[in-house]
Amino acid sequence: MTASRLTTGGSAIDRSRPIRFSFDGTNVEGFAGDTIASALMANDIAVVGRSFKYHRPRGIWGAGVEEPNALVDVGGPRATPNTRATTEPARDGLVAKSVNATPSALADRNAFLDRFSRFIPAAFYYKTFMWPDWHMFEPRIRAMAGLGEVDKGWTSPGSADQINHHCDVLVVGAGPAGLAAAKLAAGASLSITLVDDQQKPGGSLGHRAGEIDGKPAAIWIDETIAELAAGGHLILPSTTAFGIYDHNLVGLNQRHFDGRRDTLWRVRPRQIVLATGAIERPLPFANNDLPCILSADAALAYLRRHAVLVGRRIVVATNNDSAYEVAEAVAEAGADVTLVDIRRDGMPATKARLVKGRALAAANGKLRVEGVTLDDGARLDADCVLVSGGWTPTIHLFGQAKGKLAWSEARAAFLPGDPVDGIAVAGAAAGAVSLSEVFAGSQNAVASLGQAKVVTPRSTGVEATGGIVAAWPAPGSKGRIWIDYQNDVTVKDVELAARENFVSVEHLKRYTTLGMATDQGKTSNLPGLALMAGITGRTVPEVGTTTYRPPFTPVPLASFAGARAGELMAPVRRLPLENIHRADGAVFQEYGGWLRPAHYGGRDADADRTIQDEARRARQSVALFDGSTLGKIEVIGPRAAEFVDFLYYNTMSTLKPGHCRYGFMLSENGVVFDDGVLVRLDEHRFVVSCSSSHVTAVHARLEEWRQDRFGRGAVYIHNATAEMATLTVSGPNARKLLETLDFGLSLDDAGLPHMATGHGNYGGDEVRIARVSFTGDRSYEISIRADRAEPLWAHLRQAGQAFDAVVIGLEALMILRAEKGFIVIGKDTDGTTLPHDLGVEGPRAKRRTEFVGRRSLFTEEASRDNRLQLVGLTVPQGDAPLPTGAHGIKRSGGRLRSQGFVTSSYQSPALGRPIALGLIERGAARHGEAIEIQHLGKVSTATIAAPCAFDPAGDRLHA
Amino acid sequence: MQLFPCPFCGPRDETEFHYGGDAGNVRPDGADVPIERWADYLYLRGNPKGTAREIWVHMSCGEFFVMERDTVKHEVLSSTALGGEHAA
Amino acid sequence: MTRRYSALSLFKEGLAGQTGWKQAWRSPEPKPSYDAIVIGGGGHGLATAYYLAKNHGIARVAVLEKGWIGGGNTGRNTTVVRSNYYYPESVELYGLAHRLYEGLSKDLNYNVMLSQRGMVNLCHSTAEMEVGARTVNAMQINGIDAELFSPEDVRRVAPIYNFSPDARFPVFGGIWQGRAGTARHDAVAWGYARAASRLGVDIIQNCEITDFVIEGGRCRGVQTTRGAIRADRIGMAVAGHSSVLAAKAGFRLPINSYALQACVSEPVKPILDTVVLSPGTGVYVSQSDKGEIVIGGGLDRIPSYAQRGNLPTLETVIAGLLEMFPIFGQLKLMRQWAGIVDVVPDSSPIIGESPLPNLFLNCGWGTGGFKAIPAGGTLLANLLATGRHNDISRPFDLDRFASGRLIDEAAGSGIAH
CATH class of the missing domain: 3.50.50.60 (FAD/NAD(P)-binding domain)
Structure with a gap:
């Protein structure tokens, strides 16, 4: 037993609440307030994981977010792979498993790989596995890679909350710098949001000595927090600021520990104060990755917060002053301590044996530290090594905000350089060491925001000092010295990268994977680039840093997704009469963003028969169809006629009030963008009926041209699509059926001829009746206030019984329109189809006024003689319908070439044979010609025909 | 998340806006416009790295406007309604 | 100096401490x-x-x-x-x-590690299947390998996709290219x-x-x-x-510059073998040999030269990913970044x-x-x-x-x- 729980102390733990959980199948006992790591440590479990490549045994290094080694898969309903043991609260019954180890971290069966490490240095995979082929090797390498395991049985515990938040000052970090800044800003009557990634505020004051305004640090922290809370300020513990985005939007991830998903906060503060502290660095010596080698500061945190003494015979290795406090504390707690300081003129120490001017050359041991060797060859017995290689300010967020860094030789670290608008950095993150420096920095950080009515906190205790002599990994060092623990990057790997010219810091990172592990190099980046500087004879700032990118620590994907799932992510549009259709047995499908009845009754195997039946009956008597999705965009104003002329391919200004005209809208590249009927209500008022799926886009397009070309006073545009329901009555008996209802207007050919529109009344509401047809039969489209559509629909259905009326879904309508050769834009056209490809040549040839897309109709491409043109396609009697998506083909010189493709294809109940539409090369001139059709390798024959296969003379429109 | 100032509604999240193209890209009318001129209007863009003058639409209110901004730093320099009214 | 890369040269260099490699x-x-x-x-x-x-x-x-x-x-x-x-x-x-x-x-x-584990472009509706067929037929006619996948085929190559009956983007099938993959x-x-x-x-x-x-x-x-x-x-x-x-x-x-974001999860053991693209979510995803889930989506629709990730697009992309693969809801995002791409009409x-x-x-x-x-x-x-x-x-x-x-x-x- 080396690491152990002391019988007293531990500010974070509650000894009255013991807990028990399992790690790699072993029982672990702890207390509420323990992290998984502190409990493992208290149970003297040294090997907690295996490294990524060499499967080296790894122990706990840190006590916070910088942890590179101690990752575990947490199982159960809240399964989370790769959970950082140092920040994850231990809870009763938790099941944790080490990552990348089988069956356990202690007895990993892939541990043998380390013996072959000399043959698998950084980037070895680029140099081999080429013969016979990478595919021979990849599956095994894939199986080896990865850390934690995804639980395939996992189900979501619900969505994460997302909160937008505004405040005057966002303080990131509730250590001494952050607390002081928050206190001062609050004193200037500003609204504060204070976030900290730990469960308890205080930062380093939670385990380091300090006396503020004459009080012990713990008291001062509690008082300050209480004061902020009383002032109504928002304090978020267990919350990590993971990213600063454009215009200083800060992303926070808040943890809850009560079963709820984490919460994502998007905070837009006026001012950001980064009081994010600093992270302790390792020191370079051989086998510096052995379990029981940990950050000195972490050991102090475990001691003071969790009452865990990390060893009995401890060597503290340092190059700076900060480890002295640690050495004294662990000695006082009962350990035998030797402090090895690289500096000759360090500070005195009272309770620890002091070895000055010496560094560690190696740690000895297999699965845990058994001793150390100093650089003079002296060997010391030890069960634990505490390391302090200096401090790296946590300036990730400042870097993300594109803040420039400045190298400080005195601190052996990058500090924030030129200021960034709206962001101040304070405390250890800005290089401050003593509390006096820290508080001065906090005061500066908020000075510009207003006059604080409170006094700046004062350090009244012993002040920390920042003496340091840099101790970077050196080229040519003996033994295996780790820089990136998780990804197994050693000094030799960095040397190899340099040898092979990967000297740019980004190349170094990518070639060796330095800093690319889950800890994103929090402990390894600076030592790595300092080593590269040493190898290449450059200074550290000349080598520079890699780009800081979010997130600062890994953030659950669920936090980003929030409530966006299913229909909340991509809502469908719904019909006003949806519930009525459901009651009628409608089978719904999504079409162009709308949820619409595909057919009524006849699920699955019966669907086809049902659709055929609907289409057949529609031609026999009369069909009812809910066409409410049809776009209804009103264009109103003194220049409305001129406006629609410009927007449409067809001349529309000649349309008489009360009449309708079919036309195309083009894009500026000439391509048919939408088709539909334009209704002219009066001299200055039109209704654009556009395709259901294009309503939003057409509306946007109309607005754009209105504002860009016509001006706000000339035309007004109103999208009334959602306000009106449109019910269609179509078929030989359509008029007879409608005449049983009294709309107060004549529906005969004189009163309401084909392509005319009129206004009537139904139940006191105005209805607009347009005689337009998408089926080829006599049809009436009745538009009525959406909220009054239900009685009209019920009335139509009831009246329809006398005529054997059929309610049809969209699938039957698609057959009816295809029989007539009527196109659906985007189905029977593609993004290259020009209006003359669809047989509408007139406006292109004759129009003299300007319209959208006009010039593009006269390019070389538009005038090509082998364009794809709309045709009908017929197949021999008895054949099945052509598959939609099949291509017409031509063989020349053994090669196949596409001649176009089938766009719509159905069995026609009216004709008793298959029909199809297609876009076929020079198709308009090839009616009657045979063409080979290929689908998934099979070839059949079809004959090119006119698009309209049913009632080509159009007699039924007037029947 | 960038904040864009709509001349009519004030600062709003970038997700409420849609980019409309280069400001000052004047449409040449006519079926006989030289094809190079037409292709220039249709396709060629300044795409400046730095200060850009662009047409944007605030989808919430439907108004188009001109915005000047820096395409590297993402600073917004000005926004003006097509009628000339200034915001921010 | 070792110039040629091979298993043998790697072995020899291993014996010599990897010190003989040239630039x-x-x-x-x-x-x-x-x-x-x-x-x-x-x-x-x-x-x-x-x-x-x-x-x-x-x-x-x-x-x-x-x-x-x-x-x-x-x-x-x-x-x-x-x-x-x-x-x-x-x-x-x-x-x-x-x-x-x-x-x-x-x-x-x-070794550029070309990993031809295949790619499926999903189809979420009958209409998309029709276009899928059109595309597969065009590819086959033009001499490129392609298959039209049924829902069962998709389930075989991406069993962890969201096949639940209430999935927002159900699978009607897909376009499969077996030679596709990653490098x-x-x-x-x-x-x-x-x-x-x-x-x-x-x-x-x-x-x-x-x-x-x-x-x-x-x-x-x-x-x-x-x-x-x-x-x-x-x-x-x-x-x-x-x-x-x-x-x-x-x-x-004829170019506009836009940022295109990508991101990766923490590395996990193999769970997704192929590249999957969903037109419904606009998300494409694969798992790298290192174990990270590599995620891409649509452009940030704001012309930009800032090679920098942003939240709105990321949130949409991740939401789409979780709709496609709900069990990825237990994973964490490790890194996001952006590149600037030339967008041509x-x-x-x-x-x-x-x-x-x-x-x-x-x-x-x-x-x-x-x-x-x-x-x-x-x-x-x-x-x-x-x-x-x-x-x-x-x-x-x-x-x-x-x-x-x-x-x-x-x-x-x-x-x-």
Whole structure:
């Protein structure tokens, strides 16, 4: 037993609440307030994981977010792979498993790989596995890679909350710098949001000595927090600021520990104060990755917060002053301590044996530290090594905000350089060491925001000092010295990268994977680039840093997704009469963003028969169809006629009030963008009926041209699509059926001829009746206030019984329109189809006024003689319908070439044979010609025909 | 998340806006416009790295406007309604 | 010194402490003039230099890179290699790239880890299946491998997809290309750099173009932060910054620059074997050999040169990912980043001589330049060496915007236009 729980102390733990959980199948006992790591440590479990490549045994290094080694898969309903043991609260019954180890971290069966490490240095995979082929090797390498395991049985515990938040000052970090800044800003009557990634505020004051305004640090922290809370300020513990985005939007991830998903906060503060502290660095010596080698500061945190003494015979290795406090504390707690300081003129120490001017050359041991060797060859017995290689300010967020860094030789670290608008950095993150420096920095950080009515906190205790002599990994060092623990990057790997010219810091990172592990190099980046500087004879700032990118620590994907799932992510549009259709047995499908009845009754195997039946009956008597999705965009104003002329391919200004005209809208590249009927209500008022799926886009397009070309006073545009329901009555008996209802207007050919529109009344509401047809039969489209559509629909259905009326879904309508050769834009056209490809040549040839897309109709491409043109396609009697998506083909010189493709294809109940539409090369001139059709390798024959296969003379429109 | 100032509604999240193209890209009318001129209007863009003058639409209110901004730093320099009214 | 990469050389070097490896590429001082200059040390630029030397015997070539090689979109993409295109022109181009990729590790003596585990483009409705069939048939007719997948087929290759009955984006089937997959992006840049350097090409990093040397109306060289460098054939392959260089050369391009984001999860043991793309969510995803889930989505629809991730698009993309793969709800995002891509109206590249004679373009690859690197290099090398198009590059000339002969894959494959 080396690491152990002391019988007293531990500010974070509650000894009255013991807990028990399992790690790699072993029982672990702890207390509420323990992290998984502190409990493992208290149970003297040294090997907690295996490294990524060499499967080296790894122990706990840190006590916070910088942890590179101690990752575990947490199982159960809240399964989370790769959970950082140092920040994850231990809870009763938790099941944790080490990552990348089988069956356990202690007895990993892939541990043998380390013996072959000399043959698998950084980037070895680029140099081999080429013969016979990478595919021979990849599956095994894939199986080896990865850390934690995804639980395939996992189900979501619900969505994460997302909160937008505004405040005057966002303080990131509730250590001494952050607390002081928050206190001062609050004193200037500003609204504060204070976030900290730990469960308890205080930062380093939670385990380091300090006396503020004459009080012990713990008291001062509690008082300050209480004061902020009383002032109504928002304090978020267990919350990590993971990213600063454009215009200083800060992303926070808040943890809850009560079963709820984490919460994502998007905070837009006026001012950001980064009081994010600093992270302790390792020191370079051989086998510096052995379990029981940990950050000195972490050991102090475990001691003071969790009452865990990390060893009995401890060597503290340092190059700076900060480890002295640690050495004294662990000695006082009962350990035998030797402090090895690289500096000759360090500070005195009272309770620890002091070895000055010496560094560690190696740690000895297999699965845990058994001793150390100093650089003079002296060997010391030890069960634990505490390391302090200096401090790296946590300036990730400042870097993300594109803040420039400045190298400080005195601190052996990058500090924030030129200021960034709206962001101040304070405390250890800005290089401050003593509390006096820290508080001065906090005061500066908020000075510009207003006059604080409170006094700046004062350090009244012993002040920390920042003496340091840099101790970077050196080229040519003996033994295996780790820089990136998780990804197994050693000094030799960095040397190899340099040898092979990967000297740019980004190349170094990518070639060796330095800093690319889950800890994103929090402990390894600076030592790595300092080593590269040493190898290449450059200074550290000349080598520079890699780009800081979010997130600062890994953030659950669920936090980003929030409530966006299913229909909340991509809502469908719904019909006003949806519930009525459901009651009628409608089978719904999504079409162009709308949820619409595909057919009524006849699920699955019966669907086809049902659709055929609907289409057949529609031609026999009369069909009812809910066409409410049809776009209804009103264009109103003194220049409305001129406006629609410009927007449409067809001349529309000649349309008489009360009449309708079919036309195309083009894009500026000439391509048919939408088709539909334009209704002219009066001299200055039109209704654009556009395709259901294009309503939003057409509306946007109309607005754009209105504002860009016509001006706000000339035309007004109103999208009334959602306000009106449109019910269609179509078929030989359509008029007879409608005449049983009294709309107060004549529906005969004189009163309401084909392509005319009129206004009537139904139940006191105005209805607009347009005689337009998408089926080829006599049809009436009745538009009525959406909220009054239900009685009209019920009335139509009831009246329809006398005529054997059929309610049809969209699938039957698609057959009816295809029989007539009527196109659906985007189905029977593609993004290259020009209006003359669809047989509408007139406006292109004759129009003299300007319209959208006009010039593009006269390019070389538009005038090509082998364009794809709309045709009908017929197949021999008895054949099945052509598959939609099949291509017409031509063989020349053994090669196949596409001649176009089938766009719509159905069995026609009216004709008793298959029909199809297609876009076929020079198709308009090839009616009657045979063409080979290929689908998934099979070839059949079809004959090119006119698009309209049913009632080509159009007699039924007037029947 | 960038904040864009709509001349009519004030600062709003970038997700409420849609980019409309280069400001000052004047449409040449006519079926006989030289094809190079037409292709220039249709396709060629300044795409400046730095200060850009662009047409944007605030989808919430439907108004188009001109915005000047820096395409590297993402600073917004000005926004003006097509009628000339200034915001921010 | 060990030059050749192989299992044997790695073993021998292992015995010798890996100390005998040569530089992967040399970093010489720039010479005052070259036979050809390639601007841009990304995949396309380095491949161009390599093929100039290898295919055309022109080795007095400099690759000028503003920063570090492979640092642009080559090192920022989601590493997908595929050739599932609709139009014959595209199939010729991307098919060439795909075939070259298949032999690239051996050609370069550098393992680029081409991992052909297949890719499925999902179809979420009957209408999408019809377009899927149209696309598969076009690919088969044009001589590229493709299959139309049933829902059962999709379940076989991506069993963890959301097949629940209330899935927002149900699977009706998909377009499968078995030869598609991923390659290690950095390795492609480094492999070309090493091979080109060994053939005599000078790779000059930290060398930014400040201006073009224009004499007699022709491009005769470049001014750089490391001095003037002359050549009579100059190619540019600077994805994301093409318009900036074009402005220096005095012309405009049909390009807008947008940020395209990508992100990765923490590494996990193998869970997803193929590349999956959902048109419903716009998300494409694969799992790297290292175990990270590699996630891509749509553009940030704000013209930008800031190579920086943003929250709104990320949130949409991640939401889409979790809708596709609900069990990824237990994973964490490890890193997000962005690259700047050239977006062209028809989403096809521009390859050919620029309006400034002697200056040749390789740009406009949009979000998909990585998969085309070997072809982009081959074709630009051919243009630089011969001054003329070949049959594959001709359709992609800048002149298509005036003629109207665009190669718009989105238009052809029926995606909303």
